[in-house]
Amino acid sequence: MSVSSADPREHSTGYLPTGNDIQRNIASRRRRGLVWQIVFLSSLLIGLLALLTLLYTIVDDSFGYIAVQTKIDPEELSDRPLEELSKEELIEILRANVSAGLFRRFDRDEPFAERSKESVLQLIEERVIGRDVVASYKLTESLLERERIEATVRERFPRAELEFHSWINYDFLTRPMSSVPVLSGVGNAILGSLWVIAITMLLAVPIGILGGVYLEEYASDTWYYRLIETNINNLAGVPSIIYGILGLAVFVRALEPITSGAAFGVTDSNGRTILSAGLTMALLVLPLMIINAREAIRAVPQSIRLASYGLGATRWQTIWNHVLPNALPGILTGTILSMSRAIGETAPLIVIGASTFIVFSPDSVFDKFTVIPIQIYNWTSQPGSQFRNIAAAAIIVLLTTLLLLNATAILLRNRFKRSY
Amino acid sequence: MGALHSMAHDYEYLRRTLDAMARRVQSALHESLQALRRSDTIGADQIIHDDPDINALQQDIEDLVVRFITQWQPVLRDLRRVLTILAVAGELERIGDYAKQVARRVRQAHDEPYALVMTADLLAMGQMTEHILADSIAAFLAEDVAHARTIAAADDQIDARRHDLTAAIRHAVASGVASFDAAVATLDITQTLERIADRATNIAERTIYLATAAHESLNA
Amino acid sequence: MQTINLSAGDTFQENGKYAVELQDTHIFYGSFRAVKDVSLKIERQKITAFIGPSGCGKSTVLRAINRMNDLIAGSRLNGRILFHGKNIYDPDVDPVEVRRRIGMVFQKPNPFPKSIYENIMFGPRINGWRGTKAQADELVERALRGAAIWDEVKDKLHQPGTALSGGQQQRLCIARALAVQPEVILMDEPCSALDPISTLKIEELMLELRRNYTIIIVTHNMQQASRVSDYTAFFLMDADRAGQLVEYGPTEQIFTSPNDKRTEDYISGRFG
Numbered sequence: 001m002s003v004s005s006a007d008p009r010e011h012s013t014g015y016l017p018t019g020n021d022i023q024r025n026i027a028s029r030r031r032r033g034l035v036w037q038i039v040f041l042s043s044l045l046i047g048l049l050a051l052l053t054l055l056y057t058i059v060d061d062s063f064g065y066i067a068v069q070t071k072i073d074p075e076e077l078s079d080r081p082l083e084e085l086s087k088e089e090l091i092e093i094l095r096a097n098v099s100a101g102l103f104r105r106f107d108r109d110e111p112f113a114e115r116s117k118e119s120v121l122q123l124i125e126e127r128v129i130g131r132d133v134v135a136s137y138k139l140t141e142s143l144l145e146r147e148r149i150e151a152t153v154r155e156r157f158p159r160a161e162l163e164f165h166s167w168i169n170y171d172f173l174t175r176p177m178s179s180v181p182v183l184s185g186v187g188n189a190i191l192g193s194l195w196v197i198a199i200t201m202l203l204a205v206p207i208g209i210l211g212g213v214y215l216e217e218y219a220s221d222t223w224y225y226r227l228i229e230t231n232i233n234n235l236a237g238v239p240s241i242i243y244g245i246l247g248l249a250v251f252v253r254a255l256e257p258i259t260s261g262a263a264f265g266v267t268d269s270n271g272r273t274i275l276s277a278g279l280t281m282a283l284l285v286l287p288l289m290i291i292n293a294r295e296a297i298r299a300v301p302q303s304i305r306l307a308s309y310g311l312g313a314t315r316w317q318t319i320w321n322h323v324l325p326n327a328l329p330g331i332l333t334g335t336i337l338s339m340s341r342a343i344g345e346t347a348p349l350i351v352i353g354a355s356t357f358i359v360f361s362p363d364s365v366f367d368k369f370t371v372i373p374i375q376i377y378n379w380t381s382q383p384g385s386q387f388r389n390i391a392a393a394a395i396i397v398l399l400t401t402l403l404l405l406n407a408t409a410i411l412l413r414n415r416f417k418r419s420y
Numbered sequence: 421m422g423a424l425h426s427m428a429h430d431y432e433y434l435r436r437t438l439d440a441m442a443r444r445v446q447s448a449l450h451e452s453l454q455a456l457r458r459s460d461t462i463g464a465d466q467i468i469h470d471d472p473d474i475n476a477l478q479q480d481i482e483d484l485v486v487r488f489i490t491q492w493q494p495v496l497r498d499l500r501r502v503l504t505i506l507a508v509a510g511e512l513e514r515i516g517d518y519a520k521q522v523a524r525r526v527r528q529a530h531d532e533p534y535a536l537v538m539t540a541d542l543l544a545m546g547q548m549t550e551h552i553l554a555d556s557i558a559a560f561l562a563e564d565v566a567h568a569r570t571i572a573a574a575d576d577q578i579d580a581r582r583h584d585l586t587a588a589i590r591h592a593v594a595s596g597v598a599s600f601d602a603a604v605a606t607l608d609i610t611q612t613l614e615r616i617a618d619r620a621t622n623i624a625e626r627t628i629y630l631a632t633a634a635h636e637s638l639n640a
Numbered sequence: 641m642q643t644i645n646l647s648a649g650d651t652f653q654e655n656g657k658y659a660v661e662l663q664d665t666h667i668f669y670g671s672f673r674a675v676k677d678v679s680l681k682i683e684r685q686k687i688t689a690f691i692g693p694s695g696c697g698k699s700t701v702l703r704a705i706n707r708m709n710d711l712i713a714g715s716r717l718n719g720r721i722l723f724h725g726k727n728i729y730d731p732d733v734d735p736v737e738v739r740r741r742i743g744m745v746f747q748k749p750n751p752f753p754k755s756i757y758e759n760i761m762f763g764p765r766i767n768g769w770r771g772t773k774a775q776a777d778e779l780v781e782r783a784l785r786g787a788a789i790w791d792e793v794k795d796k797l798h799q800p801g802t803a804l805s806g807g808q809q810q811r812l813c814i815a816r817a818l819a820v821q822p823e824v825i826l827m828d829e830p831c832s833a834l835d836p837i838s839t840l841k842i843e844e845l846m847l848e849l850r851r852n853y854t855i856i857i858v859t860h861n862m863q864q865a866s867r868v869s870d871y872t873a874f875f876l877m878d879a880d881r882a883g884q885l886v887e888y889g890p891t892e893q894i895f896t897s898p899n900d901k902r903t904e905d906y907i908s909g910r911f912g
Contacts (some may be wrong), residue, residue: 303750311763312740
């Protein structure tokens, strides 16, 4: 096979590198491989860069100096710190310091008897103390250009104090939203998200699992089942806003008696309720759940089923005793991933009509609601630098939630990984 | 490990069958030499009559070895074990035939009649043959190489004894003590005994082969 | 659903010599004929081995005997397979019942990912077993003793079955099959995934089980077939890729002087 001449045409079997040519050829092949390796690494780096930029922007907006000035000093209202007062005492302070008409309006929005203490406190802070943030600065600015900021504030807002503020704090997580950014919180948005997710999962999980079981274990390979399968796979890729339009037409409008609660005696709402949102999101998440359930069921080794049938079990006994229990960890993981998808959906809920300004927490499925992504959307579309701050803080809340959910899914998947 | 279903168990059965055959053959040889000593034709007839049993045992062993190899596919020492058992069974079968031959000569001497040249030497040679056979079988069943090697010396002695006996018989014919037929018959007996000793030596060689996989020649 | 009732009288050969009979059996996967024209009688309380090269249909025939082929889409059977005289492919016979009476052990040990105790009790429970806890314990012990594994696992009955070694897992699977009290046990290459020592243990077990059960084993290992079985059936794939029965007879005869030259060639390793 080895030839002395390098001309491939001279020998019938062509030319294979020999001698020194071997090293040269290997070197050139390795170089080519290295080039591609660098290309792949660059792609990875670009992705990382994008991610880091995103994180940086968010974190930058979430912390920084603010210049605060107040109308009234809280110490003038009471000699004890306001947090220590009881709800009744706070209500009294409020009544004494705002106009009667304004007080009545607060009561109409949500009766004081039903409000939480934080809500009353927030009203006091908003209307009485008038804690006003007149300027806010980003983190990098705050860290690097401190003297310049101090000088500017002293010049333009002589009465204001400069303090370092973390826009994401405990109050932020528990308070309802407010038109004053520094007093705003995602409290009721978090609750709204939880309610909607609860309804979504309550519907999507059982239907998804049961549908997946039927398609994997009972359905034979006929054209209509293949048609169903194709459709479900396609539905998983449909843009979520279409689900929103569907939800609007069906749940909000056509089924209004049910979703507004009128059929159950609730009179003061319309179809834009948590129930409608939950139903719509359930439809959105259902194809994912079915596909996930099918994958989990398919992952159960056939040998277990054969062993079960071999002992004289019926199909149902095999599914109930072996297939489902062994598929459950996989289904669980998929459920958590579906949940994290659903939490982040904005477009369909906007179409359904999630409220953009709502200050009270939901009590029942027939209430109006808002969710975290919509809150973020709302705040980013308002003018004023401080809304950007709280939007960034809300983004951190959302991202942390998603991270926790995904981490749980991975942990569960690793913990339940069985070798058969 | 399963006591009832293992290669060791089946091999043990094979070995015991060979042991039984060896006993049979030794007994046949002993009885034929007794018949010779006492000129006992009834004993001789019995040996001739029982010879087919020995042949049947050899065939049984053959079938057992075939079955063993089919079932267990032995290799190395185990394979040599069963192959040497097969070979030794063949040697024993021939020895059984030789014992029968001696018995025939006894019967013939009575029928013709003539008197065999019965000397103390002849009977001593018979005993030595019995011993060498017993030794070689014991060495084989115990897979004892050292013991097997000592057989060679005994074989040499038997050869020497035959040499002496041949001279004695020639002398007996020359001096008219023994007839020509008697001499031929007695010579045949000595030759048969020597052949038995050779076969015993072969068995010893099989023992060495089993243990060491080497082919050593012990025959002079 | 008519049950196969052994005490029903003349229709069933309850004391017949043959536990299972195949008559003119052809097995199809869709339009492809995988096995053609198999007729043989399996004698009760004996071990019958199916041997032959890969793809010649031995496993297919084995699976047909307890209707496990039904689980494969598109498979069907022409001909009859009689179990105690009744054709198990009759429309009024429920395969679930067939599989209870004819158990199966698979090539790769497949214990359930549950405790050893639960593995054994699964079969009886789903078949409607009722009894006290003490009776359940007794059932588990008998099954494990029957599979010669009781002494090794009696202290760890509540540990997972998957934690055992390969040979022990296979014996657990045999115990699991014994727990529903079958009459026939089908074994599809039960030792091919095991080491030689476990293999011999299971062969010894088979010889023990033969006293009470009819055993049919598919094996690639011809020494195993010659060591263990009473009867051997040799299968071969024909030119049309359908497996057929070439020769069937006592193992002693098949392995010393088979009638068919193809059998002789296969056993002496000349092809396949």
